[in-house]
Amino acid sequence: MDILISGASVAGPALALWLNRYGHRTTIVERAPALREGGYSVDFRGDAHMSVLRKMGVLPDIERAQTHMGSMWNVNEAGKKLVAMPADLFAGDVEILRGDLARILHDATSSHTEYVFGDSIASIAQDADGVTVTFERGPERRFDLVVGADGLHSTVRALAFGPEREHTSYLGLYCAVFTTDNYLGLDYTGHAYSTPGKMVSLYSARRNTEAKAVFWFGSPPLDYDRHDLDRQRELLAEAYEGVGWEAPELLRRMRHAEDFYFDSISQVRLDSWSRGRVVLVGDAACCASPLSGMGTGLAVVSAYVLAGELAAAGGDHRAAFAAYEREVRGYAAGCQESAVGVSKWMVPESRLMAWFMNQNYKLLPYLPWKGLMAKSVRKTASAISLKDYGVTRPAGPAPRRRPSDRAS
Numbered sequence: 001m002d003i004l005i006s007g008a009s010v011a012g013p014a015l016a017l018w019l020n021r022y023g024h025r026t027t028i029v030e031r032a033p034a035l036r037e038g039g040y041s042v043d044f045r046g047d048a049h050m051s052v053l054r055k056m057g058v059l060p061d062i063e064r065a066q067t068h069m070g071s072m073w074n075v076n077e078a079g080k081k082l083v084a085m086p087a088d089l090f091a092g093d094v095e096i097l098r099g100d101l102a103r104i105l106h107d108a109t110s111s112h113t114e115y116v117f118g119d120s121i122a123s124i125a126q127d128a129d130g131v132t133v134t135f136e137r138g139p140e141r142r143f144d145l146v147v148g149a150d151g152l153h154s155t156v157r158a159l160a161f162g163p164e165r166e167h168t169s170y171l172g173l174y175c176a177v178f179t180t181d182n183y184l185g186l187d188y189t190g191h192a193y194s195t196p197g198k199m200v201s202l203y204s205a206r207r208n209t210e211a212k213a214v215f216w217f218g219s220p221p222l223d224y225d226r227h228d229l230d231r232q233r234e235l236l237a238e239a240y241e242g243v244g245w246e247a248p249e250l251l252r253r254m255r256h257a258e259d260f261y262f263d264s265i266s267q268v269r270l271d272s273w274s275r276g277r278v279v280l281v282g283d284a285a286c287c288a289s290p291l292s293g294m295g296t297g298l299a300v301v302s303a304y305v306l307a308g309e310l311a312a313a314g315g316d317h318r319a320a321f322a323a324y325e326r327e328v329r330g331y332a333a334g335c336q337e338s339a340v341g342v343s344k345w346m347v348p349e350s351r352l353m354a355w356f357m358n359q360n361y362k363l364l365p366y367l368p369w370k371g372l373m374a375k376s377v378r379k380t381a382s383a384i385s386l387k388d389y390g391v392t393r394p395a396g397p398a399p400r401r402r403p404s405d406r407a408s
């Protein structure tokens, strides 16, 4: 089949890798002009995540690029270390910068997948034999299936399932991330400073050669253009006006950061993940939010199941999409559930709560429930039995056709 995937982050390339192995032809359209390298780290944990990465053949590359971060520190306004948050409290089996992961998945698929950057699907029209797709820039084309792997604000979902507001729920926080110099000289560690409803942190990255600034703030829903990065920079600066520690310096650096990323912390819930020949995967289908620590693992597991069920159903997309949902829906619901309530302790709304959390971190090494949190996250991440869909060898050479060959 000719399969179009919208979104070149994690879910899209992970799905393309499997579809290529099953002999399908894949095209990925990505709105950004090039691969997006931004974001902070993401974790994989437990048997389900790790076994899929192993089968994909990308685990050695991911392990080579892992962050190796140690304990993080909560600091006061003067930068004095208050309490260490032990690395094993949150860490998965392997942690990697999201941008490094996206690069690895892109490189693992680029010889068999046609990548089209700087474009977006504009319309989708299905009939009995296929889907006619128009693009904002490129010529109209025809595909057998269309997959939305275009994230929380999925265009495919909006076109095939209706407006975003009907399918997303906002969890009360915004997050911003960008890369800057490791000007505090952090050594495989991070420093975080909190004031009520806000947390700003700086983490060393890529073997201490650079650093990631990460901002969180609680807010009612904000009305802004998601493609207007200058407005998003203003919103962050407004939210952090008067906040101490390194916040003013980081806001100054934010103005020049090329990979500035800003988004709401939200979840996606849909009654169904497919409409005819259109199907969703990753955050577009079931975003659990970064608070779950599960979104990236969920994306690669879902991609594995979706491609596997398509193969198992011999290309009968109706049967395959129904089976894909049966396999993944309960698992995704568990991942989403794990994010509920996390914002209250991660970004405390009052000084009292922040003090309480610091005492908790201080005492944690001596408390009997040490490790319970990590165990519970691992349990959620492993709560799916994956079928063996029977493909073990990498895809053979697939001729790539020029866009003009396929324009209908």
Ligand SMILES: Cc1cc2nc3c(=O)[nH]c(=O)nc-3n(C[C@H](O)[C@H](O)[C@H](O)COP(=O)(O)OP(=O)(O)OC[C@H]3O[C@@H](n4cnc5c(N)ncnc54)[C@H](O)[C@@H]3O)c2cc1C
Binding pocket: 006, 007, 008, 009, 010, 011, 012, 029, 030, 031, 032, 036, 037, 038, 039, 040, 041, 042, 098, 119, 120, 121, 149, 150, 151, 152, 153, 154, 155, 156, 177, 261, 281, 282, 283, 284, 289, 290, 295, 296, 299
């Ligand atoms: C730049 C960036 C930074 C991130 N940083 C973090 C982080 O620090 N921590 C964390 O936990 N999660 C982060 N995430 C989210 C994380 O990547 C996902 O939760 C998870 O990996 C699932 O990935 P996904 O591929 O389903 O969706 P996403 O990673 O959101 O990817 C969606 C992709 O679709 C593209 N896209 C959007 N609209 C269109 C369109 N109309 N046409 C074509 N392409 C489109 C986007 O540019 C993006 O590349 C980030 C995502 C992005 C895009």
